[in-house]
Amino acid sequence: MQGTGARPLLVAGIGTVAFVAALALAWHAADTLLLIFAGILFGVFLDGLARALRRVVPLGHGASLAAISLVLAGLVLGGVAFGGATLVREADTVSRTLRNQAVSVRDWLKEKGVDTRAFRFGDEGKGGASESGAGGNLPSPGALLSDAGSVLGQATAIAVQVFGAVGNVFVILALGLFAAADPRAYRDGLLHFVPPQRRARAGAIMDELGETLRHWLFGQLVIMAAIFVCVWLGLTLLGLDGALVLGLQAGLFCFVPTIGALVAGLVIVLAGLAQGWTGALGGLAVYLVVQALESYVLTPFIQKRALDIPPATIFAGQILLGVLFGLWGLALALPLMAVAKVLLDRLYVEDGLGERMPARRS
Template sequence: MLQQAPRPADAPAGPAARGTRALALAGIAVVSFAALLALAWMSVATLMLIFAGALLGVFLDGLTRGLGHLLPLPRGLRLTIASLAVAAAALGFIAFGGATIAQQGRDLGQTIRQQSGTVTGWLKAHGVDLPLLNALEGHDAPDQGGSHPDSSDQGSGQNPDKTGSDKTGSDKGGSDKAEPKAGAREDAARGQKSGGLGGLASGVLGSPSSLLSDAGSVLGPAATVIFGLFDALGNALVIVFLGAAFAADPGSYRDGILRFVPPRHRPRGAKVLDGMGETLRHWLFGQLITMTVIFLCVWGGLWLLGIGGSLILGLQAGLLAFVPTIGPLVAGLVIVLASLASGWSALLGAIGVYLAVQTLESYGLTPFIQKRALDIPPATIFAGQLLLGVLFGLWGIALALPLLAVIKVLLEQLYVEETLGEEAD
């Protein structure tokens, strides 16, 4: 009987074995990709927080590079000078204008609530109902509704004891109804995690809603303000730390990313990373110039018209210019509501000032400054903003333009040039 000779260990595998191995690798890749998507979805706010820190790092790195053309100093010293200059400018603005901004902010909130009530009444009289204005108008509704708690008891001839028992029963029923809502919040807390220190606390404590509920029962409404302030300051510190770390040694992070790229693709990967950094630097400095011009023009125009709160109105218009499409609309709505208290002539003047500023921004500043950095049609920006808002929430709306800039570089470098072999515009 003939016996088959054993196959050498280094002999190539047959077609069936190669197909099985390829199928297994494809399955592992699909599962890994799905796991990464799930992880990104669960920690989307944290990823946006890291991206915001990277933007700050790009800004500080750009200032450091700019100082290098003026001062022949080591990079570390130039970065220190740039960081101290930014911190001094921010602290100086807060020190000299903080009290005015805070007072104008309080006055602006009261004015908007009053004028939104006027606008809501006029719209309801004409058959139009806007939930946003209703929410602004009814912000203090519980206090107004509960200002005379004894009027119903005095008007009705009910027995006080019976009334007290009814109130006790209603309180019990209300507490029974509140317990499922708290449980629902705890169940929701086990799903998508928030970013920053809130996400860290969620991961460590397991159920932060119970902690906040207990703190709220002890501290009352102040607990919400305290924890909200803690979360905001914590996120700001995270962004500042990440920005400083990225700007201190950007080359190490660039080289670290390239180590995960196959050697034959590393030149293309380096070009992609350098292109993203250059695009973000040009866009960010151009956007800061645009925001500053809008702030100064709106502030000066409203101040000349004699509209109260012109500083805070100009500041919010400049800050909201960072958010494309939606930001200017919100800023314009706030200016219109705030100027209603000064009369129709002031309202028309404020609308004229803001339209003139937006025309300058749309047809003068943005095409001239941002042409090199981010040349994307407005409809594409708005569509991308809607998509990113659905995927990433408020972070996606606020960071839509820099995210689109990164996506644009990736498509041009990896698809247009690498795959299609064409020259990118």
């Protein structure tokens, strides 16, 4: 009797310890887990394209995935070959313009009595170097070695960052390709860890998660492309330098709603300041019109069935995930919240509380 009564307590204790250990592991490996989630998103993207192709052309899953992968690779290489030089040239122009305008804004704030010591753009110290040169004093061998060590240190740091970024991209591409190659194998493998009587329900929830991510991802890509084209054309009509790069960054930042829009708008205004207040106000007007189109037309129409979450909840979730997990958490906040909403609706509200949620439209 005592052994029988102690068994549930032992199981509950083991379950609690396992749950806490899983949380600790997730916390310490958050960056890796978010990188894996990004790879899964890319796999969902490839699988969705392969499904769409199979509706048009009678191909198998492997052949359709190979065709989609070749087309995407060709588009990327073609874009780099034909538009890479233009992008590099405009990016350099926009970068120098932004730096100059940021320094001007900092100096203006300094004249108004605002403490701007935290805003450093790499222009400090030039005067000291020029003055040293004007005096005709040759640097000592120790100074030369110190400068060489500084340059090597900076080069090493840049190389590490570049290799890290390339490695992350490789991991995302590899995970996406592997996941899209045979998604059912991974789905069925996860279902083996679910009790047999719950596998049908778990399989339905997993299918709904995949459908939700597909709807959100393709809808977000459509919105990003629309914002890129509209901002590019609007700024081109205004005659702003670097319109292509400014439109591209606006479309990319749209992947992170609210916060990304604010950053993209600030970049456009700073770039427009190079042509005076008229250019800044014109760029701001273009971006406000595009954002109104995105907020009140595109997003409600395209994303309604994929992410039906109030804007304040989305903004709060972005801030929370950004503070906890940095840039990865901020960039992947929306798909993570979409996954969390499906799990809460199906596992907690329906299975836990017994309330029936409305079915999602496919």
